[in-house]
Amino acid sequence: MNDDPNRARPGLAQEVLARDRRHVWHPFTQHGTEGDPVVITRAKDASLFDAQGNEILDLVSSWWTCTHGHAHPKINAALARQAGLFEHVMFAGFTHQPAADLATALAALLPGDLGRVFFSDDGSTSVEVALKIAYQYWINVGEPRRRILVAFDGGYHGDTLGAMSLGRGSQMFSPFRELMCKVCVLPLPATFEGDDAADEREAGALSAFEALLADRGQSIAALIIEPLLQGAGGMRLCRPSFLKRLVELARGAGILVIFDEVATGFGRTGTLFAMEQAGVVPDLVCLSKGLTAGYMPLAVTVAREAVFEAFLGETFDRALPHGHSFTANPLACAVALASLALFEEEKTLERIARINRRHRAMLAELAAREDVARPRLLGSILAIDVKAAGGYQSAESRRLRDFYLAHGLNIRPLGPTLYLMPPYCITEEELTRAYAGLIEGLDTLGS
Numbered sequence: 124m125n126d127d128p129n130r131a132r133p134g135l136a137q138e139v140l141a142r143d144r145r146h147v148w149h150p151f152t153q154h155g156t157e158g159d160p161v162v163i164t165r166a167k168d169a170s171l172f173d174a175q176g177n178e179i180l181d182l183v184s185s186w187w188t189c190t191h192g193h194a195h196p197k198i199n200a201a202l203a204r205q206a207g208l209f210e211h212v213m214f215a216g217f218t219h220q221p222a223a224d225l226a227t228a229l230a231a232l233l234p235g236d237l238g239r240v241f242f243s244d245d246g247s248t249s250v251e252v253a254l255k256i257a258y259q260y261w262i263n264v265g266e267p268r269r270r271i272l273v274a275f276d277g278g279y280h281g282d283t284l285g286a287m288s289l290g291r292g293s294q295m296f297s298p299f300r301e302l303m304c305k306v307c308v309l310p311l312p313a314t315f316e317g318d319d320a321a322d323e324r325e326a327g328a329l330s331a332f333e334a335l336l337a338d339r340g341q342s343i344a345a346l347i348i349e350p351l352l353q354g355a356g357g358m359r360l361c362r363p364s365f366l367k368r369l370v371e372l373a374r375g376a377g378i379l380v381i382f383d384e385v386a387t388g389f390g391r392t393g394t395l396f397a398m399e400q401a402g403v404v405p406d407l408v409c410l411s412k413g414l415t416a417g418y419m420p421l422a423v424t425v426a427r428e429a430v431f432e433a434f435l436g437e438t439f440d441r442a443l444p445h446g447h448s449f450t451a452n453p454l455a456c457a458v459a460l461a462s463l464a465l466f467e468e469e470k471t472l473e474r475i476a477r478i479n480r481r482h483r484a485m486l487a488e489l490a491a492r493e494d495v496a497r498p499r500l501l502g503s504i505l506a507i508d509v510k511a512a513g514g515y516q517s518a519e520s521r522r523l524r525d526f527y528l529a530h531g532l533n534i535r536p537l538g539p540t541l542y543l544m545p546p547y548c549i550t551e552e553e554l555t556r557a558y559a560g561l562i563e564g565l566d567t568l569g570s
């Protein structure tokens with residue numbers, strides 16, 4: 124604790140805050156009511172350090188991006204090495220080793236023939252790319268009437284227009300409703316520990332999908348789902364058996380399947396990719412966040428070869444007209460490669476299994492509380508609903524967030540949902556501290 128060298132520079136936080144208040148527009152923030160943000164000057168492993176040197180355990184992995192821990196020496200070295208060679212080059216007409224190596228490594232790690240990698244910058248763009256590929260795929264293969272997208276209620280796929288349309292169930296996007304594209308929304312059979320109605324709910328969701336297929340199956344381009352775990356929708360789980368059946372139905376109707384593994388990818392659910400637990404392979408998968416261990420903005424949309432082949436031809440109009448200035452940034456690709464190597468070197472999946480075992484013991488204690496509902500656990504993620512807490516940005520959830528921050532814990536409720544999704548390097552002692560703080564916050568809310 125309190126060993127931050129910046130502590131020696133009094134006034135730093137106030138200087139930063141003065142400039143921030145004057146010139147910065149923060150994401151998902153009502154500047155009219157929100158207090159000052161925390162000025163971070165350093166981070167290491169599972170902890171952030173503010174300008175006074177106070178430690179904050181990063182229990183949500185900085186929006187689920189940080190995997191191996193902050194400021195990992197091997198990733199830092201890979202970044203410096205690549206910076207010494209070159210920082211960027213446009214990616215049409217040029218390529219480089221970090222991108223080719225990363226695409227090859229991802230193709231080897233992903234199941235089935237998911238092997239054609241399109242690079243972009245963040246989760247939203249990876250979804251946007253998947254939607255555009257799915258839409259144009261049907262034009263290219265001569266079935267242009269397939270234009271409808273199918274998504275799940277409570278889903279969150281990002282903030283660009285297409286991605287936002289898929290999350291249209293969320294109140295957050297109401298100002299943009301008229302800009303959104305056509306999406307049919309299915310119910311998600313969200314489940315939890317001790318749920319005795321899971322079968323019934325799954326059957327309901329599957330028959331809703333079957334009814335939609337019977338009615339409009341020939342007009343549907345693609346189905347998109349966050350496999351096993353809806354993140355921003357409130358850490359809602361569905362079972363692998365549901366995912367498997369869903370994919371079977373979509374395949375039966377010839378619809379493209381997109382898995383949004385932006386949040387679930389790179390170990391969060393206990394396996395490298397969530398889809399492995401259901402034994403199914405989508406046509407397109409979106410990855411970001413943990414791809415670069417939380418270091419750099421980078422995303423990929425990975426397609427099966429058959430999808431890619433539909434874009435081949437003699438004329439440009441069959442090609443995918445999409446790209447970004449920073450597509451396949453070499454620094455980010457080098458960092459992603461270093462991160463993938465760490466999964467082997469540090470036996471990261473075993474670390475995640477250890478976190479899961481600790482979470483399981485904690486979950487029993489949480490489930491026994493009167494003020495807690497729907498306990499859930501998947502891989503490194505523990506989640507509960509707090510009965511007394513209201514919706515997104517409710518007074519109770521803000522009170523909890525403030526309480527945790529004041530106690531050195533970065534735990535940010537998603538409406539009534541409290542969850543822990545720590546970096547995989549978190550120690551036993553830090554987990555103990557996290558659980559104790561979590562409980563204390565709940566007790567405070569009740570008092």
Ligand SMILES: Cc1ncc(COP(=O)(O)O)c(C=O)c1O
Binds near residue numbers: 245354384385411412
């Ligand atoms: C499942 C999922 N898809 C897409 C996104 C959007 O990613 P980004 O915020 O990097 O654009 C998120 C972000 O939380 C996500 O959880």
